[in-house]
Amino acid sequence: MNWADTILQGVLLGGLYALFAAGLSLVFGIMRLVNLAHGDLIVLAAYLILVLVDTLNLNPFIALVIAMPIMFGVGWLLQTYVLNRTLGPDILPPLLVTFGLSVVLQNGLLQVYSADSRRIPSGYLDTASISIGSLHVGVMPLLTFFSAVAVILILNRLLYATELGRAFRATSDDAVTAGLMGIQPNRTFAIATGIAMAIVAVAALYLGTRSNFDPTIGPARLIYAFEAVIMGGLGSLWGTLVGGIILGMAQTIGGAINPEWQILAGHIAFVLVLLFRPRGFFPRAVD
Amino acid sequence: MALLETHGLTAFYRDFQALFGVDVTLDAGETLAIVGANGAGKSTLMRSISGVLINGARQILFDGRPIGALAAPQVMALGIAMVPEGRKLFPSLSVEENLLIGRYGRATKGPWSLETVYRLFPILKERRNNPGTALSGGQQQMVAIGRALMSNPRVLLCDELSLGLAPVVIRDIYAAFPAIRESGASIVVVEQDIGQAMKIADRLYCMMEGRVTLSGRPSELNRAAIHAAYFGADS
Amino acid sequence: MDGQTTIWRVETKTRASTAFAIVAALAICAGLAAPMYLPRATLQDLFFILTMLALAQSWNLLAGYAGLVSVGQQAFVGLGAYVMFAGVVLLKLDPLVAILLGGIASALLAIPAGIFAFRLQGAYFAIGTWVVAEIVRLLVAQWKMLGGGTGTSLPASATRHMQGVDLVHRMFGFRPAQAVDVVCYWLALLLAVAVIFMVYRLLRSRHGLALASVRDNQDAARAVGVDARRLKALVYLVSALVTGLVGALIYVQKARISPDAAFSVTDWTAYVIFIVVIGGIGTIEGPIVGVLVFFALQKLLADFGSIYLMVLGLIGIVVMLFAPQGLWGLFASRTGIQLLPVRRLLRGGPIKN
Numbered sequence: 001m002n003w004a005d006t007i008l009q010g011v012l013l014g015g016l017y018a019l020f021a022a023g024l025s026l027v028f029g030i031m032r033l034v035n036l037a038h039g040d041l042i043v044l045a046a047y048l049i050l051v052l053v054d055t056l057n058l059n060p061f062i063a064l065v066i067a068m069p070i071m072f073g074v075g076w077l078l079q080t081y082v083l084n085r086t087l088g089p090d091i092l093p094p095l096l097v098t099f100g101l102s103v104v105l106q107n108g109l110l111q112v113y114s115a116d117s118r119r120i121p122s123g124y125l126d127t128a129s130i131s132i133g134s135l136h137v138g139v140m141p142l143l144t145f146f147s148a149v150a151v152i153l154i155l156n157r158l159l160y161a162t163e164l165g166r167a168f169r170a171t172s173d174d175a176v177t178a179g180l181m182g183i184q185p186n187r188t189f190a191i192a193t194g195i196a197m198a199i200v201a202v203a204a205l206y207l208g209t210r211s212n213f214d215p216t217i218g219p220a221r222l223i224y225a226f227e228a229v230i231m232g233g234l235g236s237l238w239g240t241l242v243g244g245i246i247l248g249m250a251q252t253i254g255g256a257i258n259p260e261w262q263i264l265a266g267h268i269a270f271v272l273v274l275l276f277r278p279r280g281f282f283p284r285a286v287d
Numbered sequence: 288m289a290l291l292e293t294h295g296l297t298a299f300y301r302d303f304q305a306l307f308g309v310d311v312t313l314d315a316g317e318t319l320a321i322v323g324a325n326g327a328g329k330s331t332l333m334r335s336i337s338g339v340l341i342n343g344a345r346q347i348l349f350d351g352r353p354i355g356a357l358a359a360p361q362v363m364a365l366g367i368a369m370v371p372e373g374r375k376l377f378p379s380l381s382v383e384e385n386l387l388i389g390r391y392g393r394a395t396k397g398p399w400s401l402e403t404v405y406r407l408f409p410i411l412k413e414r415r416n417n418p419g420t421a422l423s424g425g426q427q428q429m430v431a432i433g434r435a436l437m438s439n440p441r442v443l444l445c446d447e448l449s450l451g452l453a454p455v456v457i458r459d460i461y462a463a464f465p466a467i468r469e470s471g472a473s474i475v476v477v478e479q480d481i482g483q484a485m486k487i488a489d490r491l492y493c494m495m496e497g498r499v500t501l502s503g504r505p506s507e508l509n510r511a512a513i514h515a516a517y518f519g520a521d522s
Numbered sequence: 523m524d525g526q527t528t529i530w531r532v533e534t535k536t537r538a539s540t541a542f543a544i545v546a547a548l549a550i551c552a553g554l555a556a557p558m559y560l561p562r563a564t565l566q567d568l569f570f571i572l573t574m575l576a577l578a579q580s581w582n583l584l585a586g587y588a589g590l591v592s593v594g595q596q597a598f599v600g601l602g603a604y605v606m607f608a609g610v611v612l613l614k615l616d617p618l619v620a621i622l623l624g625g626i627a628s629a630l631l632a633i634p635a636g637i638f639a640f641r642l643q644g645a646y647f648a649i650g651t652w653v654v655a656e657i658v659r660l661l662v663a664q665w666k667m668l669g670g671g672t673g674t675s676l677p678a679s680a681t682r683h684m685q686g687v688d689l690v691h692r693m694f695g696f697r698p699a700q701a702v703d704v705v706c707y708w709l710a711l712l713l714a715v716a717v718i719f720m721v722y723r724l725l726r727s728r729h730g731l732a733l734a735s736v737r738d739n740q741d742a743a744r745a746v747g748v749d750a751r752r753l754k755a756l757v758y759l760v761s762a763l764v765t766g767l768v769g770a771l772i773y774v775q776k777a778r779i780s781p782d783a784a785f786s787v788t789d790w791t792a793y794v795i796f797i798v799v800i801g802g803i804g805t806i807e808g809p810i811v812g813v814l815v816f817f818a819l820q821k822l823l824a825d826f827g828s829i830y831l832m833v834l835g836l837i838g839i840v841v842m843l844f845a846p847q848g849l850w851g852l853f854a855s856r857t858g859i860q861l862l863p864v865r866r867l868l869r870g871g872p873i874k875n
Contacts, residue, residue: 032644033645034644034648036645036649082839085843086843091589092585092842092846093842093843095593095645096795096799096838096842097838097843099792099795099838100836100839100842101835102835103792103831103835104831104832104835104839106828107828107829107832107835108832110828111828111829111832163391166387166388169377169384170380173377174375176339176359177377178377178388179339179360179363180359180369180371180375181389181391181392182360182364182393182438183360183388183391219652219787222649223649226646226653227653230642260664263660264657267653267656268657270653271638274638275638275641278641
């Protein structure tokens, strides 16, 4: 096994997982909501991009630019009309409603698109690679990783250097007092979910171009996203990137030893990290 | 016409009634004090006015407008800012960010800005980048007041400013009040400490068990009357 | 005060519950005699209803009473079933004994699973249980002796020689395959009744009172000495045991297993959650109502594949948003009737109840 190549692939795969996780991390950080339909929303976005590419004959990246505001709208509507009703001290409603949503999304997509595997074509980028020293690195995995870094950079700037970001952090601390500042928590949550869905669209592009997808692969992506967030530590976006990289590396190393062990290796790494660092690597001090 | 007035204000926490028809008036430029024991309904009154609690629309009038049924963000935008009980600073924000967030819902120009708030409470400028809650109780109270001032409110509601603070710190905080009055804000202060209330207020209301039991100018009220109104006639 | 001493009693009986107890006893007798007069297909339907009911009661105890929302119970269904298969296929055990083994194995799995999952809170606990289920599924799929990823079947001879099959054959004259169904049905009836009885007894005991206090306000409960962690761990363990037993029983009847089926999130978590939510979470009567609604819907719509699941999901969402107490909860709050009451009532003094 070529260690250098395997680890590099793992790091780059981590970028994809960090993209899956970034939206989840943002939403949980602000409103303590875990959306069990998150993975299925990624799949929904992938189908959206596929439809845009197929019917409008677009380059996938152009399709992404169109898909992002659409997904923002989906997130905004979802939060405003469904998820905002579930927020409160009881943990059951958001869990059960998003679980139901996951079932509805998967089966809705199955009805419309059937269980056939699809893939978003990316032309020559599919197989393009560049050489770094003695290693060959795919262009798409590199793009994925740098997109993940860019997304997290932008999110951090948003959270810490803008008025909206201040409103997000204040609302997450104390929604009632935030109201006294003129912040309307429900609208803030809707914007946050909208942003999360826009990020989901980015993740969907890289998921859909990298490998085949079908309506049922959502839950597995949710689990990877969740594992990345928890390993990184709740409340830290850079931590989410680190968590994604750990997961990616565990999977590629496990997979290099035995292809059947790839996914299992990721789960085992997750369990091990949690046993030794129950709050992840970079937990927020206040929670 | 009074700036802010309540008419037969009632308030409920689910089935529990906390206010039984409270009438309070605040004229422009006045400083009002509301005193009473724990559970008298003072904080409930503040929460009702600021919109944290929703009441009957015409039970609270601001500039003659019915605002009783409005929620906090809308009340705040009209110019009524609250310094909540227990300070309630945002731990995820720095001192300066806590101040800035006070302008989120109402970015009106006026005498109060970061600069003038720092002049009122110089210690905060030194600590501007510290997390909001990494300050002493008295300094946190200053941040909370500054945060409310940032929206250049017409009415400032102060709920239990002196709770948990040492007397010398309380003095320092109330020392800032003349500057606040001069800037044109009308103030309502909720206090358990009657002496302090008498010192700063133009008029005083006493509450007990959800009702107003006494009102008047400090000069007109004697200790015995206040004592009776505070604790109840028999005690 | 007057010279009389009033004797206070704490009871949970109500008039409706006494009436229900009688009806339930009659129903159980009728259920036991069912093989005599019901066709095989109906018995199979009842088997499905009773096993789903047992799973739902178990999940309800976990989520509705202990506040532990698990979306990973399929780990115990699958492991219980696979250990049963191992017992029959590899150790040549009687399937009934193997079912017990499956239950025990699931309970044992609950120990490391719980140690891991309890490090997480709320929604993250939920997904943590899902991760555990995935790990067990992936490991079991490596078990080549039981068919690996494609699975295997129970040899017909093993089930035909199960304890009780012979008895049924002689009592009713059924052929062996049908006799197996009858035995499985009786076991399902036994399990469902036992689980309901156990949950009812638990909730009426002081442990049940402790559980309710933990659910309402964990800190206050700890302040009066309730060990919340131990209680929750106990409930998690018991729930795993029951789920394992039911899983093993289900697969004795199915006689064919594969990792994807035995560890299916849809069959063993989605359906169960639906049943509990629609019926009414946090009540014992709720899952009973829920399983009947679920069965009816399945009979009506099962031919429609994914549309059926979409309808289930949508109903679940709507109920959770607008009637979170479920159908039974709505009924009970309107009428005040409790059939399996666990609320303590103070009786005996001058105050009339």
